[in-house]
Amino acid sequence: MPPPSQPPWTPSDAVGEALHVLRMSGAFYCRSELTAPWGATMPAMPGCLWFHVVTEGRCLLEVGDDLLELGPGDIVLIPPGGGHVMRSEPDVSAPSVLAIAHELSGDNYALLRYGGGGAQTVLVCGAVKFAHPAARTLVGLLPELIHIPVSPLSGRLQDTVRLIAAEAEEMRPGGEAVLTRLADVLVIQAIRAWLETAPRTGWIGALADPQIGRALAQLHRDPAKDWTVASLAAEAAMSRSAFAARFTEIVGESAMAYVTRWRMNLALDRLGEGATVARIAAELGYRSEAAFSRAFTRVVGEPPSAARRRAA
Structure with a gap:
C-alpha cells in the first residue's frame, strides 16, 4: 500500500510524473537589492539546488571556471548546490553572503540590501530541496549550471519572472508566501x-522512451506490486527479452536491479520520516521485515536501523 502522502493521481507519462514529484521545500529564499560595487559568495548547499533570477540590472556569476554575465530576466540554476560567486564587476571583493547583514522576514525568507551605492541590481535567489527519490534522481542528472537567457522561446518563464519581480517589489501582506511559491x-x-x-x-x-517510460511510470506509481521482467514488459507492450535488453541498454542496469534500487530509495525516505520497518516492508511489497531488511542491506550497504540513525 502506498504511503499516505502519495497523491491520488499521477500524470500518464514518466517524464510528467518526474516533474510532478518536483515538490520542494525551501531551505532559503532572498530578495537582494545590490548597488555597485558589490560581491557575494554563496556557500555550497549539499543536497540543494541554487537558483537566481535577475529582475533588474546586470551582474557576473562565477561557477567554477564558468563566468556568465546576467541581465534582466535571466534565470540560473545550480543543481548540485555548489558554491559560487556573484559580483557587479570583475575583481570586486565577495564576502560570504552569510556574513552580510540582512533582514529576516519569515522563517526562510530574507531581504538583503548591500553595496556601494552605484548602479542597482535586484535578484531573487534561493536554495531548495527535493524530497521524492524521482525528483532527486532527476536533479542529480542535471548539469552543474543551467542558464536560461531571455529569448522568444522563454515566454512562459518570463511571465513567471515578471510576476516574481512585481511581487518582490510590492511585498504586500503575505508576499513572502506568494514569492516563494512563484520561485x-x-x-x-x-x-x-x-x-x-x-x-x-x-x-x-x-x-522519455515511449515503451520503457511507460513501464517506469507504472513502477513509480505502484512500487509494491510484485514486479517481474515479464510484467514490466507487458506494461511496455514488448516481449520479455526485447524489454530486458532495451531497458539495460538505456538505463544502464537490469530492470529488476532498478526495481530494487527504486524501492530502497523510497525506503530511505520513509525511514527518515519515522516509519517503522514493518510498515515500510508492507508498503514496498515485501512479505516480511526480514526479506526487506536483507534487500535493504544488500543495496544500501547498511541495515535499516543504521540508516534510520543517520537520518535522525
Missing part, C-alpha cells in the same frame, strides 16, 4: 525547459 514554479519551469532540449540518454532517455 518554486519557476524552478520547475526551468527544469522542464532544460529537459525539452536535453540529450535523451540514461535515466532521462528511459523516462
Whole structure:
C-alpha cells in the first residue's frame, strides 16, 4: 500500500510524473537589492539546488571556471548546490553572503540590501530541496549550471519572472508566501525547459522512451506490486527479452536491479520520516521485515536501523 502522502493521481507519462514529484521545500529564499560595487559568495548547499533570477540590472556569476554575465530576466540554476560567486564587476571583493547583514522576514525568507551605492541590481535567489527519490534522481542528472537567457522561446518563464519581480517589489501582506511559491514554479519551469532540449540518454532517455517510460511510470506509481521482467514488459507492450535488453541498454542496469534500487530509495525516505520497518516492508511489497531488511542491506550497504540513525 502506498504511503499516505502519495497523491491520488499521477500524470500518464514518466517524464510528467518526474516533474510532478518536483515538490520542494525551501531551505532559503532572498530578495537582494545590490548597488555597485558589490560581491557575494554563496556557500555550497549539499543536497540543494541554487537558483537566481535577475529582475533588474546586470551582474557576473562565477561557477567554477564558468563566468556568465546576467541581465534582466535571466534565470540560473545550480543543481548540485555548489558554491559560487556573484559580483557587479570583475575583481570586486565577495564576502560570504552569510556574513552580510540582512533582514529576516519569515522563517526562510530574507531581504538583503548591500553595496556601494552605484548602479542597482535586484535578484531573487534561493536554495531548495527535493524530497521524492524521482525528483532527486532527476536533479542529480542535471548539469552543474543551467542558464536560461531571455529569448522568444522563454515566454512562459518570463511571465513567471515578471510576476516574481512585481511581487518582490510590492511585498504586500503575505508576499513572502506568494514569492516563494512563484520561485518554486519557476524552478520547475526551468527544469522542464532544460529537459525539452536535453540529450535523451540514461535515466532521462528511459523516462522519455515511449515503451520503457511507460513501464517506469507504472513502477513509480505502484512500487509494491510484485514486479517481474515479464510484467514490466507487458506494461511496455514488448516481449520479455526485447524489454530486458532495451531497458539495460538505456538505463544502464537490469530492470529488476532498478526495481530494487527504486524501492530502497523510497525506503530511505520513509525511514527518515519515522516509519517503522514493518510498515515500510508492507508498503514496498515485501512479505516480511526480514526479506526487506536483507534487500535493504544488500543495496544500501547498511541495515535499516543504521540508516534510520543517520537520518535522525
